[in-house]
Amino acid sequence: MNLFDIMGPVMVGPSSSHTAGAVKIGYVARKLIGEPIVSAKINLYGSFLATGRGHGTHFAIVAGLLGMKTDDVRIPKSMEIAKAEGMQVSFGRADLEDGHPNSAELELVGAEGRKLTIVGESIGGSLINIAKIDGLDANFSGEYPTLIVHNLDQPGHVAEVTSMLAHKSVNIATMQLYRAKRGGNAVMVIECDQEVPKESIEWLNHLEGIEKVTYYSLL
Amino acid sequence: MSFARLKEITDISQEENILFWEVVLRDDMKERNVSREESFATMEGMLDAMESADNDYTPSLKSASGLAGGDGEKLEKCRQENGKLVGDFLAEVMEKAVKMGESNACMKRIVAMPTAGSCGVIPAVLLTYLNQKKVAREKIVEALYVAGGIGEVIATSASIAGAEGGCQAEIGSASAMAAGAIAYLEGGDNEAIVNACALALKNMLGLTCDPVAGLVEVPCIKRNVSGAVNAVVSSRIALSGIKSAIEPDEVIDSMRRIGRLMPACLRETGEDGLATTKSGLAIANKISKVL
Ligand code: SF4
Numbered sequence: 001m002n003l004f005d006i007m008g009p010v011m012v013g014p015s016s017s018h019t020a021g022a023v024k025i026g027y028v029a030r031k032l033i034g035e036p037i038v039s040a041k042i043n044l045y046g047s048f049l050a051t052g053r054g055h056g057t058h059f060a061i062v063a064g065l066l067g068m069k070t071d072d073v074r075i076p077k078s079m080e081i082a083k084a085e086g087m088q089v090s091f092g093r094a095d096l097e098d099g100h101p102n103s104a105e106l107e108l109v110g111a112e113g114r115k116l117t118i119v120g121e122s123i124g125g126s127l128i129n130i131a132k133i134d135g136l137d138a139n140f141s142g143e144y145p146t147l148i149v150h151n152l153d154q155p156g157h158v159a160e161v162t163s164m165l166a167h168k169s170v171n172i173a174t175m176q177l178y179r180a181k182r183g184g185n186a187v188m189v190i191e192c193d194q195e196v197p198k199e200s201i202e203w204l205n206h207l208e209g210i211e212k213v214t215y216y217s218l219l
Numbered sequence: 220m221s222f223a224r225l226k227e228i229t230d231i232s233q234e235e236n237i238l239f240w241e242v243v244l245r246d247d248m249k250e251r252n253v254s255r256e257e258s259f260a261t262m263e264g265m266l267d268a269m270e271s272a273d274n275d276y277t278p279s280l281k282s283a284s285g286l287a288g289g290d291g292e293k294l295e296k297c298r299q300e301n302g303k304l305v306g307d308f309l310a311e312v313m314e315k316a317v318k319m320g321e322s323n324a325c326m327k328r329i330v331a332m333p334t335a336g337s338c339g340v341i342p343a344v345l346l347t348y349l350n351q352k353k354v355a356r357e358k359i360v361e362a363l364y365v366a367g368g369i370g371e372v373i374a375t376s377a378s379i380a381g382a383e384g385g386c387q388a389e390i391g392s393a394s395a396m397a398a399g400a401i402a403y404l405e406g407g408d409n410e411a412i413v414n415a416c417a418l419a420l421k422n423m424l425g426l427t428c429d430p431v432a433g434l435v436e437v438p439c440i441k442r443n444v445s446g447a448v449n450a451v452v453s454s455r456i457a458l459s460g461i462k463s464a465i466e467p468d469e470v471i472d473s474m475r476r477i478g479r480l481m482p483a484c485l486r487e488t489g490e491d492g493l494a495t496t497k498s499g500l501a502i503a504n505k506i507s508k509v510l
Contacts, residue, residue: 001221003247004261006333006370006379007363010268013323014282014435016335051433053510054284056326076326124380126331 009126012075017102018048018055021122023075025104026064028130028142029118031216035110037065037087043094046101048122061104062089070126094119100131116214133214136187137178142216144173144191149204150212153179153186157209161188164204170194185211195219222246223375224468225416228368229409239399239409240361243368262367263360265330269342272322272329273315282324284506287436291318308351309448316343316447320440333370333379333392336435339443340393341366341400344450348404358404365403366396369416376468377475381428382487384478390439390446391423391474397450402457411457417467419453424470425477427485429492432503438493 011020030037040062048057056076063078066085074081082089094105100121108116119132130138133148140146147165151157158177165172171193179186195217204213222228222243231242247258278292294317298310305313319339323329329338341363349359370379373392378384398419402411423446431437457463463470484491493499 001371001374002250003243003367003371004251004265006374007262007265007367008330008332010265010328010330011335012326012328013335013338014326016331019326020331020335047433054282054432054434054506056283059326071328073328124382125334 005125009070011070011126012073015055016126017122017124018052018057019060019075020070020126021102021128022048022057022060022104023064023068023070023072024126024128024142025120025122025130026061026106027067027069028064028128028216029106029108029116029120030065030067032118032133032148032214033108033110033114033116034215035112035114036085037108038111039088039109040065041090041092041107043092043105043107045094045096045099045103045105048102048104049093058091061106062087065106065108100129103131133187134212136180136185137176138187138189139176140174140189140191140216144193145195145218146216147188147190147192147196147201148214148216149188149190149210150214151186151188152209152211153181153183154209157186157207158188160207161190161204164200165190165192165196168197168200170196221250221371221375222368223372225369225372225413225471226468228372229413232409238361239368239403239412240364243364243371259360262363263356265332265363266345266356266360268328268330269346272319272327273342273346275327276318276322277325277327280321280325280327282321282434282436283326283510284432284434284436285509286431286434286502286506287321287324287440289321290440291321308347309451311347311351312343312447312451313444315346316340316443317440319343320443324434324436324440332366333374333396334381334389336381336439337389337393337443337446339440340390340446340450341397343443343447344397344401348401352404354404362400362404365412366400369396369399372468373471373474376471378478384474385481385486386426386428386442387420387423387474388478389428390442391420391426394423394446394450394453395420397447398453398457401451401454405454405458407454407458410462411454413467414461414463415454415457417463417465417470418456419450420470420474421463421465422449422453424474427481427492428487429485429494430487430489431494431499432506433489433494434506437499437502
């Protein structure tokens with residue numbers, strides 16, 4: 001926590017968790033999919049579902065999906081902007097087991113056809129946690145450049161990724177590994193202190209056993 | 220490192236012979252690895268954002284629930300017609316506090332200081348000071364550092380989240396921060412600053428977070444007024460030389476303990492207090508039909 005976590009942030013109200021946090025979840029999702037979104041199904045859970053309308057949570061998530069940040073004064077107009085930009089939006093309720101009280105599940109389709117489903121949680125202040133990506137655990141904050149690699153659970157993939165990062169002088173801040181079952185689908189979530197170069201991400205994408213690479217850049 | 224005690228700040232201030240606000244600024248430079256100019260510019264940016272939020276107030280705007288909006292204008296009218304009772308300064312403080320709280324509820328851009336719910340307290344006091352006392356802007360920015368130092372101590376040693384510590388942690392913290400800031404602006408020394416903070420916080424201890432329908436509107440918006448006025452009167456008490464009988468850092472400690480003892484139903488869950496009064500439930504019921 002630093003001085004300007006207390007003396008700020010500048011944000012569109014009314015709630016840091018239900019508005020600013022919700023914008024951030026949408027924003028991170030937009031960055032992760034990496035292309036304009038043409039269809040967004042937004043499923044709310046817990047307090048997001050119960051009090052979201054009064055807190056502008058719906059506008060906030062859509063604003064984030066359009067690439068707006070938490071201090072963007074266009075947030076209350078996000079639905080109209082989405083319409084104008086050709087983004088289809090619908091809302092529902094999420095069925096999450098043991099979901100955080102402020103959660104949203106976003107099912108997204110990008111203009112180039114890329115699909116992405118994430119579960120985002122607003123965990124207090126305007127801090128968030130991206131809990132799941134495409135059904136697998138993820139757990140990252142969106143405060144760091146983050147590399148998410150879906151791979152087959154086989155020996156060697158972690159080494160490939162980490163040695164690439166070392167080679168590019170990217171320091172790892174946190175690293176998590178998850179797998180659905182032994183030998184099944186696995187995911188690495190790596191928060192970095194520096195940005196990962198674009199060509200390295202493309203290189204990873206072509207490796208055998210690596211199924212999908214998603215990158216969240218702060219730039 | 221964030222400060223955990225007010226005494227850490229005042230000790231450094233004494234040892235290095237620099238002002239309270241300067242201690243906080245230097246710490247920010249170290250913590251975020253920025254220059255003095257960068258830190259100052261960021262803080263000035265907060266002042267700019269507070270000013271534009273105040274200028275952007277729209278009396279005709281209503282919040283999504285229909286509960287909030289328009290009260291700032293009533294207070295403005297009241298000040299113009301009959302400001303005598305509380306005097307010009309407090310009248311403007313009250314008006315600005317409500318306006319900011321309403322702007323927040325209406326999805327306008329505000330500065331969460333320390334939180335969105337309590338965003339009206341510090342600007343109400345400091346913008347009124349800037350407007351009426353004609354001080355240099357830099358002075359107000361310095362006062363914001365004073366507020367920030369106090370806020371850091373409270374956040375580290377107690378809490379600034381209603382869900383954790385009740386409203387004493389939000390409006391209470393904002394009020395204590397603002398009290399220290401005015402004490403500084405009025406020429407108070409470190410003693411006056413920390414005592415203003417302690418006196419303000421003592422008046423807010425135990426304040427629950429019980430918003431109707433879970434929205435940051437009732438009682439939040441009008442509580443910003445009481446937090447702001449409390450800051451002004453507490454700083455005046457401290458500036459007169461009166462001291463808090465309880466050590467300022469110990470007041471913050473007790474705020475943490477009280478927050479821990481507070482049941483969850485009074486910490487932003489909307490499960491008791493004002494939220495479950497007959498009127499509160501009736502409002503919630505009505506809102507659920509609009510939203
Ligand atoms: S009542 Fe709760 S939500 Fe409202 S200002 Fe106080 S702490 Fe924030």
